Amino acid sequence: MAQKKNAVIVGGGTSKFGVRAATIFDMLQEAANALSKDIPGLKPKDVDGLIFASTTAGRNSNSLNTAPIVAHRLGIYPTSICVRVDTLCSGSNTAIILATGLIESGISDCILVCGTEKLNMPQRWESVYMNLITNDHDWDSAMGLAVPPPFFTMIAQHHMKKYGTTKEQMGAVSVTNYAYGFNNPNAQFGGKSLNLDEYLVARTVCEPFGLNDCCPVTDGASAVIVASEERAKAMTDRPLVYIRGTGQTSTHGMSAHWPADTLADWPHLKHAGEIAYKAAGLTPKDIDVAQTHDCFTISEIIEVEELGFCKKGEGGEFCASGGIKVDGQTPVNTDGGLLAIGHPYGATGARQAVEICKQLQGRALNQVKDAKFGLTHNLSGVCAQHTVVIYGTEPR
Amino acid sequence: MAELKTSQIVGTPYIDGKYAAILDMWPLEAPECNRIYPFYDNLKQGRWTTTKCKKCGNIDYPPGVACTKCWSDDLEWVDLPKTARIAAVTEMAGPPTGFESPLVMAWLGFDKSHPLKHLLVRLINCKLADVKNGDEVKLVTFEVPSHPIDVKKETKICDRVYYAFEPVKK
Ligand SMILES: [Zn+2]
Numbered sequence: 001m002a003q004k005k006n007a008v009i010v011g012g013g014t015s016k017f018g019v020r021a022a023t024i025f026d027m028l029q030e031a032a033n034a035l036s037k038d039i040p041g042l043k044p045k046d047v048d049g050l051i052f053a054s055t056t057a058g059r060n061s062n063s064l065n066t067a068p069i070v071a072h073r074l075g076i077y078p079t080s081i082c083v084r085v086d087t088l089c090s091g092s093n094t095a096i097i098l099a100t101g102l103i104e105s106g107i108s109d110c111i112l113v114c115g116t117e118k119l120n121m122p123q124r125w126e127s128v129y130m131n132l133i134t135n136d137h138d139w140d141s142a143m144g145l146a147v148p149p150p151f152f153t154m155i156a157q158h159h160m161k162k163y164g165t166t167k168e169q170m171g172a173v174s175v176t177n178y179a180y181g182f183n184n185p186n187a188q189f190g191g192k193s194l195n196l197d198e199y200l201v202a203r204t205v206c207e208p209f210g211l212n213d214c215c216p217v218t219d220g221a222s223a224v225i226v227a228s229e230e231r232a233k234a235m236t237d238r239p240l241v242y243i244r245g246t247g248q249t250s251t252h253g254m255s256a257h258w259p260a261d262t263l264a265d266w267p268h269l270k271h272a273g274e275i276a277y278k279a280a281g282l283t284p285k286d287i288d289v290a291q292t293h294d295c296f297t298i299s300e301i302i303e304v305e306e307l308g309f310c311k312k313g314e315g316g317e318f319c320a321s322g323g324i325k326v327d328g329q330t331p332v333n334t335d336g337g338l339l340a341i342g343h344p345y346g347a348t349g350a351r352q353a354v355e356i357c358k359q360l361q362g363r364a365l366n367q368v369k370d371a372k373f374g375l376t377h378n379l380s381g382v383c384a385q386h387t388v389v390i391y392g393t394e395p396r
Numbered sequence: 397m398a399e400l401k402t403s404q405i406v407g408t409p410y411i412d413g414k415y416a417a418i419l420d421m422w423p424l425e426a427p428e429c430n431r432i433y434p435f436y437d438n439l440k441q442g443r444w445t446t447t448k449c450k451k452c453g454n455i456d457y458p459p460g461v462a463c464t465k466c467w468s469d470d471l472e473w474v475d476l477p478k479t480a481r482i483a484a485v486t487e488m489a490g491p492p493t494g495f496e497s498p499l500v501m502a503w504l505g506f507d508k509s510h511p512l513k514h515l516l517v518r519l520i521n522c523k524l525a526d527v528k529n530g531d532e533v534k535l536v537t538f539e540v541p542s543h544p545i546d547v548k549k550e551t552k553i554c555d556r557v558y559y560a561f562e563p564v565k566k
Contacts, residue, residue: 059418129421129492138423139458142558143501143518146492150501151516154484206488255516256457263484263503382516 006395007103007243008232011038012224012354017342018188020219024061024116025073027221032074035223041235044075049108050082051099053091053115053346059130060118080108090378090387091115093349097246099226109231115346116221136254149206151382156298158264169316170297171199174212180366181336188218188342213297218342222350241360245280245390247272255382269306272386280390284308288371289359291352293379294337326366334366352376356391415543421494422540426554432459440557444478444535447471455511478535480504487524500524521562533561
């Protein structure tokens with residue numbers, strides 16, 4: 001068997017995120033345009049594989065078997081792989097794990113990973129109604145669970161009760177991430193500042209969540225190039241960013257099979273992190289910057305705990321005391337995260353990868369000094385699946 | 397037999413009065429559509445049931461055709477106790493179309509003797525202010541809209557039920 005190759009992320013780009021007057025194909029072309037500016041030497045013909053992530057394309061955009069259409073619209077003629085991935089919020093992060101395996105094995109040499117969703121529909125009711133089919137339809141959805149706020153408010157209730165997490169600590173996550181997203185030109189809430197007083201008086205969505213505890217409903221697309229080390233060197237003069245380790249766990253379809261006694265504990269995320277750290281040969285202390293899945297403020301608080309950046313139960317204090325700030329112990333969601341940028345499900349993982357790539361190459365807007373190791377994380381479903389990817393400036 | 401509800405769909409006049417399963421918020425419960433239809437038939441009798449594996453004793457929920465512990469298909473239907481206690485409760489002001497607003501949802505905890513540990517449910521016949529953690533709730537069933545299904549040259553109407561939970565009156 002041929003020796004295992006090293007997979008690297010070369011660069012990437014995103015469309016503008018927000019309520020968009022655009023189709024998924026329009027936004028994917030915007031992301032490809034941004035990608036071409038990020039990697040000036042790259043041409044569509046250089047790409048031999050496409051892994052495209054979208055969950056709602058089949059419903060909101062009336063497009064099943066979408067990968068060949070995406071390939072056509074982006075001028076790609078895949079020879080190694082052309083496939084769509086459907087893992088909701090972790091779509092393009094899942095695609096990066098697949099791309100890593102294909103590059104390391106030598107099956108592919110240069111893969112375009114992209115993802116998109118069009119979530120804002122001509123009439124607002126459809127955006128919520130469509131979400132009934134993103135859960136276990138006949139069981140959880142028939143109980144009325146469509147969009148996730150009700151389930152995550154229960155998670156917040158349990159975390160507040162068990163660990164003493166406060167509304168102010170959740171607010172610190174929102175204020176920090178809006179500050180990070182302020183100068184991000186592609187963020188849905190770019191240019192929007194938020195202070196704790198404004199956060200505390202915002203309209204209630206679902207107790208204890210106000211408007212700024214929840215990521216918005218967002219349209220958008222993102223794209224990155226995952227290639228072999230040799231191929232990447234020919235494509236760019238920038239420092240290489242290696243994919244060092246990955247992990248993905250999935251514990252339930254229907255929420256009833258939640259893997260812990262309370263919703264405050266996420267052992268399946270801890271497990272995914274441990275698998276990725278082991279594969280990367282690193283520990284949580286080594287991570288210089290992380291992009292975690294802040295679909296809600298409470299999510300980021302639990303994620304910094306389960307990923308090992310602080311002790312279990314101390315996530316609220318960790319976030320509120322500045323542990324997630326750019327000069328803090330482990331800066332998190334340095335481009336604004338889901339809260340400020342928005343969350344077009346399948347586009348989010350690749351968007352996070354773009355930010356980690358820039359951080360590790362020393363060219364991020366909110367640059368973490370001397371960042372060498374970075375981590376991305378997505379949760380998906382009813383917090384059922386956790387996906388972790390760890391990057392470094394050196395191979396394992 | 398429940399009356400079949402038809403609808404006018406703006407912008408797509410050619411499907412007026414036709415049923416599209418892709419837009420249905422309820423399960424396809426008829427024997428023509430799935431192999432766990434006894435669950436729904438039992439629910440119509442007020443029974444909450446699921447499948448138990450005769451080979452390894454595992455009780456699955458939702459019910460299935462093969463055991464999720466050993467993949468055996470030697471299963472039997474068993475009744476589930478119908479009461480639980482609220483472990484978290486919330487309400488949603490903007491629920492999906494078809495559900496009442498505000499929609500009250502709860503995370504239930506069951507006795508150790510119950511095959512289920514937890515269940516996410518809709519609470520009906522109460523407001524959020526009427527319930528709190530620790531309160532006992534019980535299963536309640538209700539009719540949901542029927543749908544048509546083509547059987548040879550005929551159209552059969554499939555009646556349906558579903559379930560939620562409600563407070564146990566003190
Ligand atoms: Zn069995």
